[in-house]
Amino acid sequence: MSDAAETTADPRPWELADRLIQARVEAQLLGRATEATTLGRYRIERGLGAGAMGRLLLAVDPDLQRPVALKLLTPARVGSPEARRRIVREARAMARLSDPHVAQVYEVGEADGQLYVAMEHIDGQDLRAWLDERARPWPEVLAVFRQAGAGLAAAHQKGIVHRDLKPDNVMLEHDGRARVIDFGLAFPGSSSGGEGPGLGLEEEGPVELTQTGVVLGTPAYMAPEQWGGAADARSDQYSFCVALFEALTGRRPFDGETVAELQRAQHHTRLRWSGAVPRWVRGAVERGLAMDPEARWPDMRALVRALDPARRRRRQVVAGLGVLAAVAGGLALRPAADPCRDAGAELDASWGPPQREAIARAGSEVGTSWATETTSRLLERMDVRAEAWRETARGLCAAARGEAPPDAAASSGCMEESRRRLEELVAAASSAEPSQLVSALAQAELLPDPRACPEAPAAVFGGGAPAAVELRAS
Numbered sequence: 001m002s003d004a005a006e007t008t009a010d011p012r013p014w015e016l017a018d019r020l021i022q023a024r025v026e027a028q029l030l031g032r033a034t035e036a037t038t039l040g041r042y043r044i045e046r047g048l049g050a051g052a053m054g055r056l057l058l059a060v061d062p063d064l065q066r067p068v069a070l071k072l073l074t075p076a077r078v079g080s081p082e083a084r085r086r087i088v089r090e091a092r093a094m095a096r097l098s099d100p101h102v103a104q105v106y107e108v109g110e111a112d113g114q115l116y117v118a119m120e121h122i123d124g125q126d127l128r129a130w131l132d133e134r135a136r137p138w139p140e141v142l143a144v145f146r147q148a149g150a151g152l153a154a155a156h157q158k159g160i161v162h163r164d165l166k167p168d169n170v171m172l173e174h175d176g177r178a179r180v181i182d183f184g185l186a187f188p189g190s191s192s193g194g195e196g197p198g199l200g201l202e203e204e205g206p207v208e209l210t211q212t213g214v215v216l217g218t219p220a221y222m223a224p225e226q227w228g229g230a231a232d233a234r235s236d237q238y239s240f241c242v243a244l245f246e247a248l249t250g251r252r253p254f255d256g257e258t259v260a261e262l263q264r265a266q267h268h269t270r271l272r273w274s275g276a277v278p279r280w281v282r283g284a285v286e287r288g289l290a291m292d293p294e295a296r297w298p299d300m301r302a303l304v305r306a307l308d309p310a311r312r313r314r315r316q317v318v319a320g321l322g323v324l325a326a327v328a329g330g331l332a333l334r335p336a337a338d339p340c341r342d343a344g345a346e347l348d349a350s351w352g353p354p355q356r357e358a359i360a361r362a363g364s365e366v367g368t369s370w371a372t373e374t375t376s377r378l379l380e381r382m383d384v385r386a387e388a389w390r391e392t393a394r395g396l397c398a399a400a401r402g403e404a405p406p407d408a409a410a411s412s413g414c415m416e417e418s419r420r421r422l423e424e425l426v427a428a429a430s431s432a433e434p435s436q437l438v439s440a441l442a443q444a445e446l447l448p449d450p451r452a453c454p455e456a457p458a459a460v461f462g463g464g465a466p467a468a469v470e471l472r473a474s
Contacts (some may be wrong), residue, residue, distance in 0.1 A: 040111035042070055042118065058121060061106075067121040068106060072114055084115065090160065091117050094183055097158050098370055100438045101151030103171065103181040122179050128167035131247050138277050139309070139449045141247045144170075146304050147178035147445050149240060153300035155183050156233040163231050165239040166221045167247070175472045177442030219259055220252055224266055224291050234293040237300055241288030248281070249274045253289060267291060281307065309449050310384040340397035344390030350423040351386040358430035365434050374437045378429065381444040385422055389415070389450045396454060414453035422447060428471050436471035443471070 037044050042059040045067075049056045054074040061068050073087065091108035098104065104120040127144070130136075148170045152162065162169070162183050171179045223238035225231070245253045254269050256262030271289070273282050284306040290296045297303040356379055363375025396411060425447065429440040 039070060039072075039114070039116065040109055042068065044070075059118075061118070069103075069119045069121045071117045071119065073116065087115070087117075093158060093160055094155075097155060097160065097183075099151055099154035100374060100441060101147050101178055101180060102154060102183060103179045105183075119181070122171040122173060122181065124171050124173040124179075126168050127170040127172060127178070127243075127247075130172050131167060135250075136247070137452075138248055138281065139452055140446070141244070142281065142307055142309070143446045143449075144172065144176075144178050145240070145244050145247065146307055147442070148180055149300055149304040149307070151178070151180040152236055152240060153304060155180070156236070156300055161231055161233055162236045162239075163226075164218055164221070165236050165243065166218050167243050170243075173442070173472070175439045175442050175470065176446040177439065219262055220254075223293070224263070225293055227263060232293070233299060234296050237288050237296050237303060238290075238293075240300070240303070241285045245271070245285055245289070248277050248285075309451060310388055340394045343397035344393030347386055347389055347393075347419060347422075350419070351382060351426050355426050355430050356382075359432070359440075362429075362432050362434055363437055371434060371437060374441055378437065378441045378444055381441065381447075382422075382426065382429070385444070385447050385450075389419060389422065392450045392453060399454070411453050415450055418448055418450040418453060432471050439472040 039057075039059065041062060043062055045058045045060060047055065048058050048069060055072045057070040057072065059068050059070045060066070088108050091105055094105035095107060103122055106118040106120070108115070108117050110116070127148070130144075131141075152165065155162065160183055162180070164182065165180070169180060169182050171181055173179065221239040221242045223231070223235040226235055242253060249272070253271050254262060254265035256265045271282075271286060284297075284303065287306075288296050288303055297306065359379060359382075360375060363371045363378075393415065396408075396415065400408065425440070425443055429444070432440050
């Protein structure tokens with residue numbers, strides 16, 4: 001981008017965007033092309049939305065023949081020349097970030113006196129719309145949020161802070177992959193989380209208002225320190241936990257009709273959870289909602305790990321084995337053969353060395369670092385889900401040797417459906433094209449957790465009809 005992009009721009013991007021969209025419609029109706037339907041080299045297709053920071057347009061890059069989302073930034077909202085330069089720097093930093101759960105930034109530029117950011121266009125729906133469709137079981141919600149959390153963690157490692165993380169800024173593609181959008185672009189504060197001049201919000205203003213300035217956010221999702229203008233990666237963690245609490249319970253953790261009421265609620269409200277959410281999930285979220293940033297999780301990766309059901313199960317198994325070993329040693333008993341030792345072995349034909357090698361080959365054919373990382377994460381996720389299935393099968397076998405639980409049939413059906421979905425994804429991933437690896441990883445992240453089958457079989461799949469596995473190229 002040239003130095004001209006850091007000068008003052010035309011303060012009327014709304015009019016420019018409207019003119020471009022109107023010209024595009026006229027060109028389609030009259031069957032003629034016009035220069036007014038382009039911004040720089042991008043051909044404008046239609047409007048996608050508007051926000052406090054500007055207009056979002058769907059456009060086409062004619063050189064690469066791909067759709068892009070163009071964000072036309074409002075100069076009055078951008079603020080000072082220094083704030084403008086920060087946006088340019090952060091957009092360039094985002095362009096160097098490549099992660100399966102972050103929307104890619106292509107470039108930042110200027111045309112017709114207008115500063116814009118060209119980003120990857122995500123074909124799907126935002127997380128808020130997804131949550132509004134129907135009640136989602138907590139394992140399904142957790143799987144999607146862990147993907148978004150992984151995207152946040154990747155950006156934080158590059159020193160990029162979002163500052164406005166909320167369900168509207170997480171997109172879900174049709175294959176189930178979560179992508180965080182508007183990283184570091186919505187609010188031109190310091191990525192390192194320095195002090196800013198504050199929000200400039202009226203204390204009695206509505207909490208839905210999104211004010212813009214040096215360090216800002218959407219009040220209902222903002223960390224307490226952001227009210228004073230400070231924001232860093234821990235602020236994103238807080239916003240993430242507000243959104244996750246809302247997704248799990250159907251309400252935000254802190255209520256308030258005005259900014260002042262919301263601030264009071266943050267300090268005095270006792271969280272009210274839904275009974276279906278496990279205690280370990282509650283504990284992880286509540287730590288992320290700590291008023292003191294120092295009391296939150298060390299980083300987003302630590303929070304995402306804490307929200308991993310498989311990791312928690314492994315810790316429980318290790319602890320249980322330790323207790324059993326102590327008891328066995330103390331009593332000097334010789335353990336009898338375990339009649340449930342081979343329970344779960346029916347999965348061996350679906351997931352084992354041959355399938356792992358086939359997926360590994362698909363990744364190695366690309367020969368890039370992102371493919372290696374994606375393949376590694378895919379194999380790890382499949383290993384975790386397969387082992388979870390086997391552990392649960394052994395647990396159900398042991399339970400069946402006593403008095404059968406009243407929902408034994410439902411648990412068995414849940415396990416069979418879980419096995420079928422795992423097997424179907426393994427088959428698809430084993431023959432996947434290199435360009436489909438990211439889609440395979442996204443679907444692996446969304447596989448239902450079989451460990452919930454014994455306790456809440458009806459909640460595992462949410463009552464919906466299973467969709468066929470379809471891997472998309474990326």
